[in-house]
Amino acid sequence: MDYNNLKIPDHVGIIVDGNGRWAEARKLSRSIGHKAGAKNLEKLTRYAISKGIKVLSLYVFSTENFKRSKEEVDYLMNLFITTFKKSNKKYAKENIKVVFSGREDRLSSDVIKTMNEMMEMTKNNTGGIVNFCLNYGGHSELIDACKKISQDVNNKVLDIDDLNEEIFPKYLYNDLPPIDLLIRTGGEYRISNFMLWHLSYAEFYFTPTYFPGFGYDEFDQAILDYTKRDRRFGGINYENKNN
Ligand code: FPP
Secondary structure, three states, X not given: OOHXXXXXXXXXXXXXXXXXXXXXXXXXXXXXXXXXXXXXXXXXXXXXXXXXXXXXXXXXEEHHHHHOOHHHHHHHHHHHHHHHHHHHHHHHXXXXXXXXXXXXXXXXXXXXXXXXXXXXXXXXOOOOEEEEXXXXXXXXXXXXXXXXXXXXXXXXXXXXXXXOOOOHHHHOOOOOOOOOEEEEOOOOOOOOOOOOOOOOXXXXXXXXXXXXXXXXXXXXXXXXXXXXXXXXOOOOOHHHOOO
């Protein structure tokens, strides 16, 4: 698709869903579904950044995902380690900066180590940001921000009367722009505690496609859909009014 005629969102969020069902539909184990999802995610990330998207936030593990079986959680954690280890050089070379959003608690030291290596190797890159939301919850992010604010107020670094909508996001896990387009694969119509602050005026694209099958064509379709949306941010877009 010719992206020159499209409106490119600065920040795209993806709720990665349907790996398990993709595998079950093929009589494969859920693990194979996650592996296929990880492979697709890496391809899609590069594609999106190459098209001019500045920030891509990927919901790969929620705080609630710890409720899954130990076997599945362990598999996913190992998959994070092996995938990040394999891809860090590629991200470094392609000028992509990788950041993580989420709590460190409950993550093993091995997972944290690979995440830190990835951040360190890519921290000076300027060609786009990939934000992996791992052990992430939107409520936790807001609570953690309030705690940091309270500390700064106590230490007299911040006057509470100065807190506003520009300063607040600096206390979030990463200081990222608002999400313009949220994509959720797997057929559910909910946001599942994802980036609550950043989603305030996001446009939504929901698709029944299971994540491993969500390829370039459908990503293009989501961007085309977004191009046609009339974003008013609570006001009136006079340019699009006929009278
Ligand atoms: C949701 O599908 C997916 C997850 C909980 C994990 C997402 C993980 C990956 C894409 C792979 C690993 C990623 C990296 C960065 C290495 P689901 O299991 O909820 O699917 P279901 O709803 O069909 O059961």
